Amino acid sequence: MTTVIDGKAYAQRLRETLAETVARLHSKHEMVPGLAVVLVGEDPASQVYVRNKAKQTVEVGMHSFEHRLDETTSEQTLLDLIDQLNADDKVHGILVQLPLPGHIDEFKVINAVSHDKDVDGFHLVNVGRLNTDGGGVVPCTPLGSLMMLKSHLGNLAGLHAVIVGRSNIVGKPMAALLLRENCTVTIAHSRTRDLEELCRTADILVAAVGRPQMVKGSWVKAGATVIDVGINRIQEGDRTRLVGDVDFAAAMKVAGAITPVPGGVGPMTIACLLHNTVQQAMRQAGIDVADNLID
Numbered sequence: 044m045t046t047v048i049d050g051k052a053y054a055q056r057l058r059e060t061l062a063e064t065v066a067r068l069h070s071k072h073e074m075v076p077g078l079a080v081v082l083v084g085e086d087p088a089s090q091v092y093v094r095n096k097a098k099q100t101v102e103v104g105m106h107s108f109e110h111r112l113d114e115t116t117s118e119q120t121l122l123d124l125i126d127q128l129n130a131d132d133k134v135h136g137i138l139v140q141l142p143l144p145g146h147i148d149e150f151k152v153i154n155a156v157s158h159d160k161d162v163d164g165f166h167l168v169n170v171g172r173l174n175t176d177g178g179g180v181v182p183c184t185p186l187g188s189l190m191m192l193k194s195h196l197g198n199l200a201g202l203h204a205v206i207v208g209r210s211n212i213v214g215k216p217m218a219a220l221l222l223r224e225n226c227t228v229t230i231a232h233s234r235t236r237d238l239e240e241l242c243r244t245a246d247i248l249v250a251a252v253g254r255p256q257m258v259k260g261s262w263v264k265a266g267a268t269v270i271d272v273g274i275n276r277i278q279e280g281d282r283t284r285l286v287g288d289v290d291f292a293a294a295m296k297v298a299g300a301i302t303p304v305p306g307g308v309g310p311m312t313i314a315c316l317l318h319n320t321v322q323q324a325m326r327q328a329g330i331d332v333a334d335n336l337i338d
């Protein structure tokens with residue numbers, strides 16, 4: 044029997060734990076963690092994400108600050124806003140929604156956010172810490188994926204993890220996290236030879252390429268755990284449907300466990316953003332914080 048990993052249920056449990064932590068911070072330390080989200084431009088998918096982030100931030104009892112800037116906003120105006128948020132005591136986490144318009148240097152903006160308020164784990168200090176002592180903030184999508192993997196499989200030591208995709212947001216941090224769990228890790232990408240065969244050697248297969256249903260059922264080893272990070276909109280007649288990077292129906296017949304799209308990794312990404320905000324707020328207040336609040 045294949046297990047469909049219920050990301051929605053995991054995310055709900057994580058939000059409940061976070062809501063309890065937030066309530067405790069308020070009653071014991073008189074603090075309310077605050078998350079500022081900055082959106083530049085009108086990208087429809089980004090607008091949906093930002094709305095969901097704000098709604099869930101408030102639902103767990105935190106403050107949400109939204110800053111929507113015009114598509115033509117200059118890089119300097121954005122950097123000035125980030126400086127202002129870095130200095131604001133009510134703001135414990137800052138997220139600048141990506142992608143940014145082409146005239147703005149993403150690298151510069153990401154690293155302008157104080158690493159103590161970075162909730163994406165994209166700042167160079169946090170990237171460095173993930174790859175060394177593990178003490179920084181971890182990118183949300185890989186963190187959510189790891190939580191589900193550990194909850195489902197327990198100890199991951201010695202397992203072969205194949206990650207298809209080498210992005211800074213998912214592929215590379217996922218590899219670092221799985222290496223910390225003592226997996227043997229392979230990162231595959233568009234130039235990888237014999238990709239299908241390589242995927243068939245994976246005990247854990249993570250698909251993060253942004254190509255609808257690219258990973259076929261025949262690429263999956265019997266009993267493997269499949270994490271599908273893709274969120275792709277495909278047109279079917281006059282309606283659109285969300286599909287992952289994995290051919291779910293075919294992979295279901297072979298895998299031991301698999302995350303669905305929607306309802307798998309997606310809900311965990313936002314819940315982990317809230318987790319990272321609480322973690323940063325606690326660090327800033329000098330309150331002891333476990334590496335992972337739900338461990």
Ligand code: GUN
Pocket residue numbers: 138139140141142163183184212
């Ligand atoms: N755009 C798509 N995913 C992300 C994410 O995890 N963080 C930010 N800041 N922007 C994104």
